[in-house]
Amino acid sequence: xxxxxLPLEPFRRGKVRDVYIxxxxxxxxxxxxxxSAFDVVMSEAVPHxxxxxxQITAWWLTTLAPRIDHHMLSADASEIVREVPQLRGRxxxxxGRAMLCRRATVFPIECVVRGYLSGSAWLEYRQHGTLAxxxxxxxxxxxxxxxxxxxxxxxxxxVGHDENITISRMRSVVGERWASKLExxxxxxxxxxxxxxxxxxxxxADTKFEFGRATDSDGTEKVIxxxxxxxxDSSRFWAADSHEPGHAPPSFDKQPLRDYLASEKRxxxxxxxxxPPPLPPEVIDATSKRYLEIYSRLTGxxxxxxxAL
Amino acid sequence: xxxxxxxxxxxRYASQAMLELWSPATRYGLWRRLWLALAExxxxxxxxxxxxxxxxxxxxxxxIDFKAVAAYEKRFRHDVMAHVxxxxxxxxxxxxxxxxxxxxxxxxDNADLILMRRGLDLLRGRALxxxxxxxxxxxxxxxxxxxxxTHLQPAQLTTVGKRATLWMQDLVLDIEEIDxxxxxxxxxGVKGTTGTQAxxxxxxxxxxxxxxxxxxxxxxxxxxxxxLPVTGQTYTRKLDAFVLSVVAGLAASAAKFxxxxxxxxxxxEMEEPFESEQVGSSAMAYKRxxxxxxxxxxxxxxxxxxxxxxxxxxAVQYFERTLDDSANRRLVIPEMFLATDAxxxxxxxxxxxxxxxxxxxxxxxxxxLPFMATEQLIVRxxxxxxxxxxxxxxxxxHSLEAARAMKEGAEANDLLDRLAGDTSFGxxxxxxxxxxxxxxxxxxxxxxxxxxxxDVITPLFAGHTAKxxxxxxxxx
Numbered sequence: 001x002x003x004x005x006l007p008l009e010p011f012r013r014g015k016v017r018d019v020y021i022x023x024x025x026x027x028x029x030x031x032x033x034x035x036s037a038f039d040v041v042m043s044e045a046v047p048h049x050x051x052x053x054x055q056i057t058a059w060w061l062t063t064l065a066p067r068i069d070h071h072m073l074s075a076d077a078s079e080i081v082r083e084v085p086q087l088r089g090r091x092x093x094x095x096g097r098a099m100l101c102r103r104a105t106v107f108p109i110e111c112v113v114r115g116y117l118s119g120s121a122w123l124e125y126r127q128h129g130t131l132a133x134x135x136x137x138x139x140x141x142x143x144x145x146x147x148x149x150x151x152x153x154x155x156x157x158x159v160g161h162d163e164n165i166t167i168s169r170m171r172s173v174v175g176e177r178w179a180s181k182l183e184x185x186x187x188x189x190x191x192x193x194x195x196x197x198x199x200x201x202x203x204x205a206d207t208k209f210e211f212g213r214a215t216d217s218d219g220t221e222k223v224i225x226x227x228x229x230x231x232x233d234s235s236r237f238w239a240a241d242s243h244e245p246g247h248a249p250p251s252f253d254k255q256p257l258r259d260y261l262a263s264e265k266r267x268x269x270x271x272x273x274x275x276p277p278p279l280p281p282e283v284i285d286a287t288s289k290r291y292l293e294i295y296s297r298l299t300g301x302x303x304x305x306x307x308a309l
Numbered sequence: 310x311x312x313x314x315x316x317x318x319x320x321r322y323a324s325q326a327m328l329e330l331w332s333p334a335t336r337y338g339l340w341r342r343l344w345l346a347l348a349e350x351x352x353x354x355x356x357x358x359x360x361x362x363x364x365x366x367x368x369x370x371x372x373i374d375f376k377a378v379a380a381y382e383k384r385f386r387h388d389v390m391a392h393v394x395x396x397x398x399x400x401x402x403x404x405x406x407x408x409x410x411x412x413x414x415x416x417x418d419n420a421d422l423i424l425m426r427r428g429l430d431l432l433r434g435r436a437l438x439x440x441x442x443x444x445x446x447x448x449x450x451x452x453x454x455x456x457x458x459t460h461l462q463p464a465q466l467t468t469v470g471k472r473a474t475l476w477m478q479d480l481v482l483d484i485e486e487i488d489x490x491x492x493x494x495x496x497x498g499v500k501g502t503t504g505t506q507a508x509x510x511x512x513x514x515x516x517x518x519x520x521x522x523x524x525x526x527x528x529x530x531x532x533x534x535x536x537l538p539v540t541g542q543t544y545t546r547k548l549d550a551f552v553l554s555v556v557a558g559l560a561a562s563a564a565k566f567x568x569x570x571x572x573x574x575x576x577x578e579m580e581e582p583f584e585s586e587q588v589g590s591s592a593m594a595y596k597r598x599x600x601x602x603x604x605x606x607x608x609x610x611x612x613x614x615x616x617x618x619x620x621x622x623x624a625v626q627y628f629e630r631t632l633d634d635s636a637n638r639r640l641v642i643p644e645m646f647l648a649t650d651a652x653x654x655x656x657x658x659x660x661x662x663x664x665x666x667x668x669x670x671x672x673x674x675x676x677x678l679p680f681m682a683t684e685q686l687i688v689r690x691x692x693x694x695x696x697x698x699x700x701x702x703x704x705x706x707h708s709l710e711a712a713r714a715m716k717e718g719a720e721a722n723d724l725l726d727r728l729a730g731d732t733s734f735g736x737x738x739x740x741x742x743x744x745x746x747x748x749x750x751x752x753x754x755x756x757x758x759x760x761x762x763x764d765v766i767t768p769l770f771a772g773h774t775a776k777x778x779x780x781x782x783x784x785x
Binding site: 036126127128273274 | 346367525
């Protein structure tokens with residue numbers, strides 16, 4: 001499914017997820033199967049990708065639940081339909097991919113935690129020896145493990161990619177009290193998750209959390225984890241056996257897709273712009289399998305895809 | 310054809326790649342891609358557009374019959390409608406749906422943004438080529454002392470390589486500006502005639518959500534970060550001004566470089582490359598003129614004179630749009646890109662073949678350095694038992710005489726000989742000469758070159774490769 005169209009008031013549509021308003025207290029997040037590579041959105045959907053993103057989030061939130069407050073109310077389609085009767089008859093469209101969530105006032109900061117030096121962080125380090133403007137030890141290689149992990153917030157840009165910002169800039173955006181709370185929570189969740197994933201042969205090289213403020217029925221205000229959590233789209237996942245400092249390991253999820261597109265480019269059948277080449281079924285299938293594999297590696301059981309559209 | 314005017318930018322100066330970018334084939338190919346993206350998105354949102362329509366559009370993106378277009382244009386006096394019909398002829402199943410809900414600016418404006426963005430990418434690549442050539446040059450000449458000039462007068466020494474890093478740094482700063490502009494450049498998107506999206510609201514029977522999704526879906530397909538939140542009929546012409554100011558910045562950096570080269574060539578210290586059969590002057594056969602640098606200066610002045618034009622066009626766009634931007638933009642935008650492309654090609658070519666004449670440089674240093682070494686000469690005199698104030702006065706007196714002698718025809722600066730011959734100064738010529746070894750006057754210039762190349766240039770090249778290879782990984 002590439003586009004959701006549910007009988008609810010739309011709140012926001014992201015690159016991959018559609019958000020609907022259920023009522024004053026609740027939102028419905030629906031992850032589609034859209035996929036992009038080399039900055040181009042593919043015409044085809046990757047089956048089960050949306051469900052994998054949602055169910056991985058659900059699994060992490062359940063696993064981390066004793067430690068952390070979060071926004072998930074349910075990621076089970078039949079339970080969601082019971083809670084939101086307007087969705088009756090739409091079970092197939094939301095199966096696996098929808099999450100009923102508590103509304104929160106979201107902080108305008110992406111809380112990025114990096115346990116390995118990669119991506120834009122590696123580029124900044126190589127250019128300036130810093131990350132988010134703070135100096136790092138000399139002599140680090142690409143993909144080196146960082147101990148302790150680094151907290152590097154970024155602003156949520158309305159237009160364009162998010163921009164790395166300094167921690168002091170973050171303090172002035174959200175206030176001193178919340179800034180240190182968000183940093184501590186981010187580090188704590190990442191450290192715990194890094195250990196859990198490592199036991200399953202997955203390296204979470206870096207990840208991005210979002211937090212919001214919500215008020216409990218007794219009037220106390222608290223910080224809760226929102227959005228997607230530790231998914232292949234919000235994180236950089238590597239297979240532990242492909243990690244080698246000095247190199248960028250292949251991406252766990254999108255590598256089959258990228259390899260195919262790279263070969264189309266080399267053969268001059270695609271110029272790298274819209275429209276993308278049609279994807280052969282085996283490439284779509286291989287990519288879909290990668291997503292499903294991450295789910296089963298993490299959780300220890302395969303994703304239930306029965307009844308899904 | 311020699312009996313009608315043709316642009317020298319196309320005939321003589323710009324590269325094949327930049328000429329192709331601004332060609333009718335590329336522009337109208339983009340229009341067709343934009344129509345395809347619109348139809349695909351409308352179909353995904355429920356408009357019953359058949360598979361055959363999409364497939365026929367896809368199959369004919371670059372098969373444009375320009376004769377048919379010209380015939381339609383003669384009939385309709387409207388370029389966009391001419392292309393709609395020509396596209397419909399080769400994609401008959403799509404004919405009823407092409408351009409559905411859209412206004413001309415949907416294709417014209419969005420294509421301009423795509424073209425400008427690709428133009429920036431091409432110019433960025435050109436600037437990197439120049440930096441590669443200058444890297445080799447700066448590295449090779451990092452320790453070669455040369456006269457610095459402030460106020461165009463001889464000043465303390467620097468090195469040939471260090472001066473090259475000044476040119477390089479300007480381009481690095483330009484590249485950073487390109488990267489910023491390119492990253493945030495928004496799309497005009499799907500907005501309709503006055504930008505209210507009324508026609509699309511009609512198409513989707515009042516479904517605001519679908520209209521918003523259409524705008525976003527097309528923007529995503531064309532790989533832009535976001536559509537402009539609001540527009541009139543056109544995107545605000547401020548975007549042109551922003552982009553073209555970055556382009557003009559590149560031209561200005563190259564012009565500064567060309568000015569330095571022209572003067573260095575006049576001094577005889579350096580020369581731009583000169584082909585073995587090149588003729589310098591039709592009358593003076595021995596001449597080697599810095600004509601490539603002069604051409605940079607010439608084209609850069611043209612580019613910089615156009616920069617303000619973009620802001621003026623923005624300033625006179627009234628209400629939701631006026632058409633007095635059109636003919637002007639048709640000239641200004643491509644010509645600024647084409648001319649700057651030519652400028653950077655020239656700069657690359659010069660940078661690859663720059664000749665350094667160390668004998669001339671040494672002679673010019675020798676003529677000036679004794680005057681600059683006052684402090685070092687005083688120290689030598691005091692170490693030999695002299696009085697600082699007396700030594701200063703002696704140097705002042707002899708310097709004035711040596712300078713006057715040179716102005717009156719003396720071949721060389723004989724200040725040191727004069728001082729050595731003055732017993733009151735009390736330092737031998739050999740010791741005085743030791744005080745004016747040029748290498749003592751270049752400060753940290755060689756180290757600055759090494760540091761600059763290591764800390765700024767190497768990562769820039771590495772980042773460039775990484776950027777191409779892993780565009781979408783920069784998310785985190």
